[in-house]
Amino acid sequence: NAGVTQTPKFRVLKTGQSMTLLCAQDMNHEYMYWYRQDPGMGLRLIHYSVGEGTTAKGEVPDGYNVSRLKKQNFLLGLESAAPSQTSVYFCASSFGGHTEAFFGQGTRLTVV
Amino acid sequence: RKEVEQDPGPFNVPEGATVAFNCTYSNSASQSFFWYRQDCRKEPKLLMSVYSSGNEDGRFTAQLNRASQYISLLIRDSKLSDSATYLCVVKFYGGSQGNLIFGKGTKLSVKP
Numbered sequence: 001n002a003g004v005t006q007t008p009k010f011r012v013l014k015t016g017q018s019m020t021l022l023c024a025q026d027m028n029h030e031y032m033y034w035y036r037q038d039p040g041m042g043l044r045l046i047h048y049s050v051g052e053g054t055t056a057k058g059e060v061p062d063g064y065n066v067s068r069l070k071k072q073n074f075l076l077g078l079e080s081a082a083p084s085q086t087s088v089y090f091c092a093s094s095f096g097g098h099t100e101a102f103f104g105q106g107t108r109l110t111v112v
Numbered sequence: 113r114k115e116v117e118q119d120p121g122p123f124n125v126p127e128g129a130t131v132a133f134n135c136t137y138s139n140s141a142s143q144s145f146f147w148y149r150q151d152c153r154k155e156p157k158l159l160m161s162v163y164s165s166g167n168e169d170g171r172f173t174a175q176l177n178r179a180s181q182y183i184s185l186l187i188r189d190s191k192l193s194d195s196a197t198y199l200c201v202v203k204f205y206g207g208s209q210g211n212l213i214f215g216k217g218t219k220l221s222v223k224p
Contacts, residue, residue, distance in 0.1 A: 003142050033212060042216035043156070043199070047219055058211065090155055092212070095205065103155035 002026055006091050006104035014083045021076040021107050023091030031094040032074035033058075033101065034066060036087040043090065049074055050057045050097075081111045116141055116202050118215035126223055129190045133218045135183045135200030144203035145176055147185050149196045150217065156199055159185075190222045 004025045013019055013035060024031065033048040045058030047066040055066045065077045074093075078085060088108050092101040119138045127129050130201040137145075145162035160167065162183050173186040183200055200215035 035214075040216070043214040045211060045213075092116065094212075100146055100158045100161060101201075103157070105155050 004091055004093055004102050004104040006089075006107050008107060010108045011110070012070065013078075013109065015082060015111060017081050018077070018079050019081065019109075020078075020108075021089055021091075023074045023076070023093075023104055025074075025093040025102070026070055027093060027095070027102065029093035029095050029102075030071075031067065031096065031101070033092040033094075034076045034092045035038065035062070035084075035092065036060065037090060037106075038087050041055070046076065046089075081109075083111045085109065086111045115204070115213050116196075116200055116215040118200050118218050120216060120218040122221055124221045124223060125190055127190055127192060128187050130186065131183070131190055131200055131220065132187075133185045133200075133220075135185075135203045135215050136183075137181050137183070137200075137213075139204050140178075140181065142181075142202045142204050145167075145174075145183050145199040146203075147172075147222075148199040148201055148214075149172055151196050159198070160189060169218055187220075190220075192222050192224065195220055195222045 026033040035043045037043050039102045044060045049055045049068040052071040067075045091104040094101040115138045148156040149157040149159045150156040162176045166175045171188045182195045196216040197219045199217045
C-alpha cells in the first residue's frame with residue numbers, strides 16, 4: 001500500500017497563477033485533511049472532509065478551495081496564488097473520527 | 113488562547129537522559145489525543161495514541177489528565193535517533209467535527 005500520496009512534491013508559482021494539489025489515499029479512509037505548515041506557526045488546518053462529497057473549512061481556508069468527488073482523492077486548489085501561500089502543504093487521512101491520521105510526504109510550494 | 117499549547121524547547125539532552133514534554137489543551141470536549149513525531153523536512157508520523165489510563169510503548173510513556181487538560185510524553189534512555197520535533201495532537205468534536213488540532217511542537221535534540 002502506498003498510504004497517502006501527494007503530487008506534486010515541489011512547485012514554484014508566479015503570483016496570480018492557479019494550481020491544484022492532489023492527495024490520494026488507498027486505505028479506504030473516510031476523513032481527509034489539508035494542512036499548511038509555516039515556521040513558528042505549526043500545522044494549521046485549511047479544509048477537511050468527513051466523507052465523499054463533503055468538505056468543511058478549517059482554521060485558514062481563505063484563498064483555497066477543495067473538492068472530494070471520489071473517496072480516495074482530496075484536491076486542494078489555489079485560484080490566484082499569493083506569496084503568503086508559500087508554505088509546505090500536507091495532506092492527511094484517517095479512518096474515522098477517533099483514529100490517528102496518516103500524512104503524505106508534503107508539497108513545498110513557493111509563490112514568487 | 114491557542115487550543116493546544118506546547119513548550120517549543122529546544123530540549124537539549126545527553127544520550128541516556130530522561131526527558132518529559134507537556135501539552136495543554138483548552139477544549140474540554142476533546143476526545144482523542146496523540147503524540148506525533150516530525151523529522152526535519154518530513155511529514156509528521158504517529159508516535160503513539162494517548163489513552164485515559166496511560167500507555168507505554170518501549171521507552172515512551174504517554175499520560176492524559178482530563179481534569180487538568182494536559183497530556184505528557186516521557187522518553188527514557190534517550191537515543192540520538194530520538195532527535196526530532198514532537199507534536200501534541202488533539203481531536204475536537206462538535207462544531208469542528210473530526211478536526212485535528214496540532215500544537216506547534218517541542219524540539220528535542222539528543223547529544224552524544
